[in-house]
Amino acid sequence: MASEIIDGEFFVDAGLSGCFGKKRCKGFEILDGEYFVEKGIKRAVLEGGFVVEGCEGACPDEGPTALYGCIGKYEKMRSLYLYFNNLTSLPDSIGSLSSLTDLYLDDNNLTSLPDSIGSLSSLKYLDLYYNDPTSLPGIINNLSSLTDLYPDDNLASIPIKIGNLSVLEYLLLYYNQILRYNSVVSLSYLTNLFLNYTYNDPTSLPGIINNLSSLEYLLLYFSNLTSLHDSIGNLSSLEYLLLYYNNITSLPDSIGNLDKKGIVVIIPYNNFTEDYKTHIREDLFPLANSAGNLYL
Numbered sequence: 001m002a003s004e005i006i007d008g009e010f011f012v013d014a015g016l017s018g019c020f021g022k023k024r025c026k027g028f029e030i031l032d033g034e035y036f037v038e039k040g041i042k043r044a045v046l047e048g049g050f051v052v053e054g055c056e057g058a059c060p061d062e063g064p065t066a067l068y069g070c071i072g073k074y075e076k077m078r079s080l081y082l083y084f085n086n087l088t089s090l091p092d093s094i095g096s097l098s099s100l101t102d103l104y105l106d107d108n109n110l111t112s113l114p115d116s117i118g119s120l121s122s123l124k125y126l127d128l129y130y131n132d133p134t135s136l137p138g139i140i141n142n143l144s145s146l147t148d149l150y151p152d153d154n155l156a157s158i159p160i161k162i163g164n165l166s167v168l169e170y171l172l173l174y175y176n177q178i179l180r181y182n183s184v185v186s187l188s189y190l191t192n193l194f195l196n197y198t199y200n201d202p203t204s205l206p207g208i209i210n211n212l213s214s215l216e217y218l219l220l221y222f223s224n225l226t227s228l229h230d231s232i233g234n235l236s237s238l239e240y241l242l243l244y245y246n247n248i249t250s251l252p253d254s255i256g257n258l259d260k261k262g263i264v265v266i267i268p269y270n271n272f273t274e275d276y277k278t279h280i281r282e283d284l285f286p287l288a289n290s291a292g293n294l295y296l
Contacts (some may be wrong), residue, residue: 002224053261067087075099083107083127095119106150118142128152130170141250143166151176163187174198192217195243198224209235221245221266246296250276256284261291268296 005009010096060273079102087108095116102125110131117138123185126143126149128136141161148170151158155176163186171187190212196219209215209231216239225246233254239262248270258265272280277296281289289295 015245051095078102080104090114090117092116098122101125101145103127113137113139119147136162165235170213187212189214191237193213194219195223196221213237216240218242226253228252230254238263240264241266243270245269247271249273251280251284253284259285259287261287261293263288264295265294266295272296 003050026068038124054114054151067295072139075096077097078099080097080100081104083104083106085108087110090113092114094114095118097120099122100120101122103120103123104125104127106127106129108131113128113134114131115137118141120143122145123143124145125148126140127148129150129152129285131152132154133152136155136158138161140146142148142162143165145167146165147166147167149168150170150172155173158173165187167189169189170186171190172192174197175196176198182279183283188211191214193212194208194217209218209229215235216235216237218235218238219242220242221242221244223246225243225248227248228243228251230252231254232252233256235258238258241258241263241292244266246269248267249272265285265286269278280296281294285294
């Protein structure tokens, strides 16, 4: 059986399509060996064109767009997976999912999001990766409960007020062309910042990380860097620093403030001379080096 009810949550595997024979999806009726739920589901996985329909009448088989007319009826839904559905838009009614905490929209063809997304006050996880927008809508700033944000990989800018996301912990911005990161500075709860594969113009990391005192993971590999800002030495909580495959020739002395046995520093494939590598081992990261956590 490709789908099942577990602890009141609805799960479905990929590859299903519509309701067989357009039969009614009511209650927990079994249709050709599959379970369908009408209302009150907490979790729906809608992958590869499969639609969980909550409206009265026959279940549609037109693909994911059939969900639009009644998605708002799933007011108790907590997790919604809509990846790999070739979606080009979302219905405004998605803003009615007041209990929604996890929304997966990755691997679609979305170019924008409806303003109603800003009404998802319970949303904690938003995945927009592998879509088509070049900027995040400002309405994202209203998602005050958001802890994990995975924007698209084609961004040229991020909202100025993204700093309003006061409990954001994970921000993934890799594979982007963002030129200004200044709006990140207010994210004091941020623990994971991924800027790897950011093939952008700037040749040094701006001093945006000065206030990110909670940051634990900083990924900057393949980021076209030639230098680092002195403020990197203020990241007192940092546990992982990945800087490999850049064009850095030297590091700021302040980076030595990060040295501890527990930190992992991975910085090969830069332009360090052999003498400078010795300086890194002996003067900047002697504790990490002695613990075997320094990779040059």
